[in-house]
Amino acid sequence: MNRDIVFATAGFVAVVAALASVPVFAGPYGVTLMIGLLGYVTLASAWSLFSGPTRYVSLATVAFFGLGAYTVAVFGESLSYPLLLVVAGLIGLGLAVVVGLATLRLAGVYFVIFTFGLAELVRQLVTWYEVNMTGTLGRYIFLPVTPEGIYWQLLALAALTFVIAWAIGRSRIGLALKVIGDDEVVASHCGIDIARVKLALFAVSSVIITLVGAIQAPRWTYVEPSIAFNPTISFLTLIMALLGGANRLYGPMLGAVPLFLLFEWLSANFPNHYSIILGLLFIAIVFVLPRGVLAFVEEHWTRLRGNDTRAGKGAAE
Amino acid sequence: MKTFRRRQVLRTTALAAIMLAAGIANPASAQDRKSVKIGYAISKTGPNAGGAGITTLPNYQLWIKDVNDAGGLELPDGSKLPIEVVEYDDRSSSEEVVRAVERLATQDEVDFMLVPWGTGFNLAVAPLFDRYGYPQLAVSAVTDKAPQFVQRWKKSFWMLGGGHDYAKALAAILAEAGKTGAINNRVAMVSVADGFGIDLVTAARPAFEETGIEVVYDKTYPVGTSDFSPMINEAKASGADTFVAFSYPPDTFALTQQAQVASFNPKVLYLGVGTGFPAYGKNNGENATGIMSLGGIDPNNQANTDYRKRHEAVTGTAPDYWGSVITYASLQMLQEAIKRKGLDREAVSAELASGTFQTVVGETRFEDNQLRTLWWTGQWQNGTFVGVAPGDRAGVSKVVLPRPEWKQN
Numbered sequence: 001m002n003r004d005i006v007f008a009t010a011g012f013v014a015v016v017a018a019l020a021s022v023p024v025f026a027g028p029y030g031v032t033l034m035i036g037l038l039g040y041v042t043l044a045s046a047w048s049l050f051s052g053p054t055r056y057v058s059l060a061t062v063a064f065f066g067l068g069a070y071t072v073a074v075f076g077e078s079l080s081y082p083l084l085l086v087v088a089g090l091i092g093l094g095l096a097v098v099v100g101l102a103t104l105r106l107a108g109v110y111f112v113i114f115t116f117g118l119a120e121l122v123r124q125l126v127t128w129y130e131v132n133m134t135g136t137l138g139r140y141i142f143l144p145v146t147p148e149g150i151y152w153q154l155l156a157l158a159a160l161t162f163v164i165a166w167a168i169g170r171s172r173i174g175l176a177l178k179v180i181g182d183d184e185v186v187a188s189h190c191g192i193d194i195a196r197v198k199l200a201l202f203a204v205s206s207v208i209i210t211l212v213g214a215i216q217a218p219r220w221t222y223v224e225p226s227i228a229f230n231p232t233i234s235f236l237t238l239i240m241a242l243l244g245g246a247n248r249l250y251g252p253m254l255g256a257v258p259l260f261l262l263f264e265w266l267s268a269n270f271p272n273h274y275s276i277i278l279g280l281l282f283i284a285i286v287f288v289l290p291r292g293v294l295a296f297v298e299e300h301w302t303r304l305r306g307n308d309t310r311a312g313k314g315a316a317e
Numbered sequence: 318m319k320t321f322r323r324r325q326v327l328r329t330t331a332l333a334a335i336m337l338a339a340g341i342a343n344p345a346s347a348q349d350r351k352s353v354k355i356g357y358a359i360s361k362t363g364p365n366a367g368g369a370g371i372t373t374l375p376n377y378q379l380w381i382k383d384v385n386d387a388g389g390l391e392l393p394d395g396s397k398l399p400i401e402v403v404e405y406d407d408r409s410s411s412e413e414v415v416r417a418v419e420r421l422a423t424q425d426e427v428d429f430m431l432v433p434w435g436t437g438f439n440l441a442v443a444p445l446f447d448r449y450g451y452p453q454l455a456v457s458a459v460t461d462k463a464p465q466f467v468q469r470w471k472k473s474f475w476m477l478g479g480g481h482d483y484a485k486a487l488a489a490i491l492a493e494a495g496k497t498g499a500i501n502n503r504v505a506m507v508s509v510a511d512g513f514g515i516d517l518v519t520a521a522r523p524a525f526e527e528t529g530i531e532v533v534y535d536k537t538y539p540v541g542t543s544d545f546s547p548m549i550n551e552a553k554a555s556g557a558d559t560f561v562a563f564s565y566p567p568d569t570f571a572l573t574q575q576a577q578v579a580s581f582n583p584k585v586l587y588l589g590v591g592t593g594f595p596a597y598g599k600n601n602g603e604n605a606t607g608i609m610s611l612g613g614i615d616p617n618n619q620a621n622t623d624y625r626k627r628h629e630a631v632t633g634t635a636p637d638y639w640g641s642v643i644t645y646a647s648l649q650m651l652q653e654a655i656k657r658k659g660l661d662r663e664a665v666s667a668e669l670a671s672g673t674f675q676t677v678v679g680e681t682r683f684e685d686n687q688l689r690t691l692w693w694t695g696q697w698q699n700g701t702f703v704g705v706a707p708g709d710r711a712g713v714s715k716v717v718l719p720r721p722e723w724k725q726n
Contacts, residue, residue: 027423028419028422028423029419029420029422029423029424032415032416032419032420033416036412036416039412124539127510127511127539128510130515131510131515131537132537135515135519136515136516136519137510137511137512137515137516138436138437138512138516140440140462142469216412219412219415219441220411220412220415220437220440220441221440221441221443221444222436222437222440222441223437224437224511224512226364226511227411227437230410230411232408232410264416267405267406267408267413267417268405268420268424271361271404271405271406272361272406274362274406274408275362275408
């Protein structure tokens with residue numbers, strides 16, 4: 001078992017190192033592409049940290065993402081860059097704790113609706129504040145951060161998210177989460193402090209999402225609420241995580257990478273049919289891979305190896 | 318079993334990463350010149366598609382057709398090369414527009430890039446235009462910060478003025494009319510809580526104060542508001558002769574309708590974006606007369622009249638009365654600069670900054686990389702939205718106040 005961990009660690013470090021060297025030989029477009037890719041990998045992984053095991057579908061991704069971007073826009077002039085990220089993280093943490101305390105008792109569809117509303121609420125609050133307090137709606141971000149710098153920061157954050165997800169999966173809290181996801185009543189009877197576990201996970205996941213927004217914001221130069229709080233980000237994150245399989249360590253990544261590259265390919269080659277193709281694709285995903293790519297592959301793997309009697313049922317899916 | 322699978326996944330991931338990187342690093346081959354590549358990313362879908370589809374995209378299409386019908390872009394040696402278009406949809410997303418422009422510059426290696434629609438998007442792509450050395454003729458971007466942007470991005474050009482320009486012109490007209498006793502000096506004002514509305518209203522407050530105009534009603538409403546009757550009633554009760562709305566197109570159309578329903582007849586009615594849309598004049602017919610807004614045209618400029626006819630014939634719709642003609646003029650400037658200097662982007666940028674150009678809006682040139690000869694205020698007169706300010710510009714029409722009362726039909 002121990003050897004496996006060493007092996008996996010070495011592989012992980014090698015992959016991260018290989019990715020870190022990408023800007024050296026890839027052109028500027030490659031870096032741009034990788035920034036978008038890593039951004040979504042991190043978002044999907046962070047989303048799955050909380051939503052995977054607990055099965056609470058959150059549409060609040062963009063609330064935190066936009067908050068991070070806005071923090072950078074507001075304090076960009078007055079704070080040094082590393083401090084800026086710390087402040088962004090703290091603000092994300094603050095919001096996550098307040099929201100978490102108030103709402104993690106909600107379940108099912110109520111939670112989905114609430115989180116969708118939260119994104120809109122944050123956006124309207126920011127708009128209200130800017131309109132009535134500062135009298136400008138757009139803010140400018142002029143930070144001396146290069147695309148390579150953004151890429152490396154995102155890579156570090158992605159790696160960190162991955163490690164956190166891995167660590168949680170092996171810890172007591174990970175086990176507790178799985179129990180909560182399966183049955184909350186049983187979990188509370190086992191003596192698990194449901195509220196606290198959920199809150200902790202929600203906070204970690206939200207801080208990471210906030211940081212993704214903060215790191216990416218300097219690429220836009222100009223931020224206004226409709227740009228920072230674009231709900232598409234929430235939906236894309238959700239779909240990527242679900243495609244890969246939100247319950248597994250590699251799931252979100254395996255969803256985000258192909259989907260992002262597909263989006264890119266579609267928008268480069270079929271700019272006018274993008275939305276139609278995308279819609280058809282989503283329908284296909286829901287029908288063919290309702291539980292994610294990894295689950296699909298595993299199922300078929302076992303069926304190939306043994307004479308699984310469920311083969312007929314699988315084909316019908 | 319489990320670890321085996323994990324290792325496999327890791328290995329596949331690493332392999333995929335390497336392959337991806339190799340694919341990206343692949344350099345583009347040299348191109349032989351049979352055409353001039355012009356690229357742009359524009360919002361064809363999403364919330365920005367409305368504005369882009371009226372002001373920007375039809376003019377790109379019209380210009381490309383005009384140029385290619387004439388045999389192509391003329392170069393300094395007199396030869397002509399047809400335009401080859403690379404078009405992307407930014408889907409109204411900042412991240413997407415940045416990536417699309419990066420793709421245009423580094424993958425498609427276009428010779429020139431046209432700008433996206435909107436202030437935010439023009440700013441988002443400005444660092445990229447600058448880094449890759451493309452001149453940026455930003456049209457649909459209203460900003461007071463243009464002088465600073467020019468310092469930062471030397472090849473950027475800002476062509477639609479800033480909120481202060483429009484607000485000051487309006488304040489001057491109101492103050493002038495107030496002096497003659499045509500209207501009282503009270504103004505009721507509403508604005509949409511979004512970029513355009515906030516910029517304008519923030520500029521208008523001090524501009525009104527300076528000229529001695531009293532703002533008796535000042536409300537901001539959220540984007541997507543559809544019922545304006547409470548605001549109209551309060552404005553009506555405020556006793557102001559002037560009603561100003563810094564509004565977006567749907568609000569502009571709704572305000573016009575609801576003001577008629579409420580028989581609200583301010584002597585001066587100034588509305589925001591959308592007033593200059595051809596559909597606005599068509600929908601409101603005679604009732605549009607006297608309504609003021611941003612932009613306008615010189616009705617006696619033959620080049621502009623021809624342009625409007627051609628626009629309608631080619632794209633199927635008439636151009637709007639504000640940004641459209643400037644968009645087309647920006648393309649003509651680019652075309653002329655290429656004719657004078659060739660495809661060297663550095664030389665073309667320098668020529669744009671210093672040269673004088675003959676375009677559909679007349680003789681055009683930049684002052685400190687900004688277009689300053691613009692119509693700051695326009696008014697519907699006899700079915701045309703004509704420019705009424707600045708008053709000292711050639712081709713100006715005289716502002717007619719007060720506007721006639723609504724005709725009920």
